[in-house]
Amino acid sequence: MKQAELLIIGGGPAGLCAAISAASSGASVLVAERNKNLGGQLVKQTHMFFGSEKQYASTRGIDITGILLHELNKYKENVEIMTDTTIVGMFEDGVVTALHKEDNYFKIKPNAVVVATGAFEKALAFPNNDLPGIYGAGAVQTLMNVYGVKPGNKVLMVGAGNIGLIVSYQLMQAGVQVVAILDAAPKIGGYLVHASKIRRMGVPILTSHTVKKAIGKEFLEKAIVCQVDDKFNQVEGTEMEFDVDVMCISVGLTPLNELLSMRGCQMKYVPQLSGMVPLRNDNYETSIENVFAAGDTTGVEEASAAMVEGYLAGLCAAAKIGHMTDDFEERKNDYVKQLESLRSGPVGKHILSGIEQIVIKGEQYV
Amino acid sequence: MFEKTGIPSEEMIMGKFPPIERINKGPVAVVECYKEIPCNPCETACRFNAITIGEDINNIPVLSKDNCTGCAICLSKCPGLAIMVIDGSKSDTTVQVKLPYEFLPLPTAGEIVKGLDREGRNLADVKVIQVQNPKSFDRTPVVTIEADRSIMYKIRNIRTEAK
């Protein structure tokens, strides 16, 4: 059995920031990441980020991981990082099971855990959606930006949220033609500055449209799309055909929460947070003592918010297991303020209305 | 419509352009950021206090046409690539426009490229005056083109021919 003071599950922006703030508080930290690389979603984000300076706005996502690792390295005597290590179970007695590489199972007994496992992509149901050439946006981005492989030549993007818009732009940067972006919603979901930047490359954005079916023998050859009415029903006679060899599905993410459910944390379905999320207090501690959560796993949002949540959860988890720092209140207030500032706009208000439903008040321990 | 198509209306566009007298005096930024988003690198990047967002980072950036020197630093810092610089002081018949451009192949000075509008439609052939791509721009090059005044409120993008 491996001992660890604080185990952080997931080495994305939330997990890395939790590690930084916990290690800087004096806790010894073990970070477990199932991939070979740290950074989570950041490793494929070649575009500049929004937010403010404190969350590295205007820096490209791919470069933020390096900045965070540099920061984490300052506390290296307190930090152990295990990549290629998937946490497969969290049990009632506090034991956590892990799988390193293919066949090396082992147990960990941490004093506290921060779950920062992120989110996974939603699928879209339509006839023949299993044809080769139909990918999730994450796969397309990984192929292009991590491995340098073009996913195809002509792409239909399904989903006009930020991810659909950004991946479309990156496809064009890679020299791939994007024939159109469609979205069933009546309005573009992503930031309009992103939408405008793609529109002026000549790519039409078709709102109130969906995929009717995919056509192809061995692989995708055509996509049939049609309009939807205000109740999202397909409208007969509005079909359009696109000759494409790739369809990229980008209809949103949903929190990756199996470990939290398995551990018995109270969960709730909150549409504003994109799925089942754990109830928690202001310190990001779930209904199970010493189990904390941060980042997209507590509600799909942005890396900027995920990082600040990570810092906050790491700080509070460290304090809970005996590493209370003198400047605890000051740091906590700073993080709370940053989150308030990020969430004060129209998108943030929507997120906040979701968060209100999961925060358990009056269970403060500090 | 903007929220359905991503194409701003003429009225919205004109609301972001400084008056023609200011454009004719020298380079000035046009900040086409129309909706509230949590973002403020343009404000942070400007050394001349020409862009104000304020305490709430969701506010829409406001340009001070008098403070702005048209230095173009903010162009490469804006993650939305929403800012361009326009300069009407060089000629009575043309303007020079600086645009952020993140595609390959990058054009070179003197080259003729396609000038595109906000829907990606071809407006006219335009001449490239300068291409800036220093390290500090962090992989967002800035291309200066010369365009006829008749398209100065329309041109917003370029396309280079694949070499």
Ligand SMILES: Cc1cc2nc3c(=O)[nH]c(=O)nc-3n(C[C@H](O)[C@H](O)[C@H](O)COP(=O)(O)OP(=O)(O)OC[C@H]3O[C@@H](n4cnc5c(N)ncnc54)[C@H](O)[C@@H]3O)c2cc1C
């Ligand atoms: C195309 C795209 C563009 C985006 N653009 C922006 C942007 O411009 N600005 C912005 O702020 N945000 C952006 N985001 C959102 C941002 O990337 C996410 O919000 C952020 O990465 C969430 O961080 P996280 O740490 O919670 O999760 P993730 O980044 O998903 O990290 C979770 C990590 O946990 C690991 N993990 C999961 N399960 C286990 C397990 N059982 N054991 C071990 N490890 C596990 C995963 O491998 C992963 O590395 C974008 C996202 C996408 C997809």
Ligand code: SF4
């Ligand atoms: S062009 Fe220069 S002076 Fe004008 S707003 Fe941008 S950074 Fe400031």
Ligand code: SF4
């Ligand atoms: S940096 Fe660009 S996208 Fe961000 S607020 Fe400024 S103009 Fe808008």
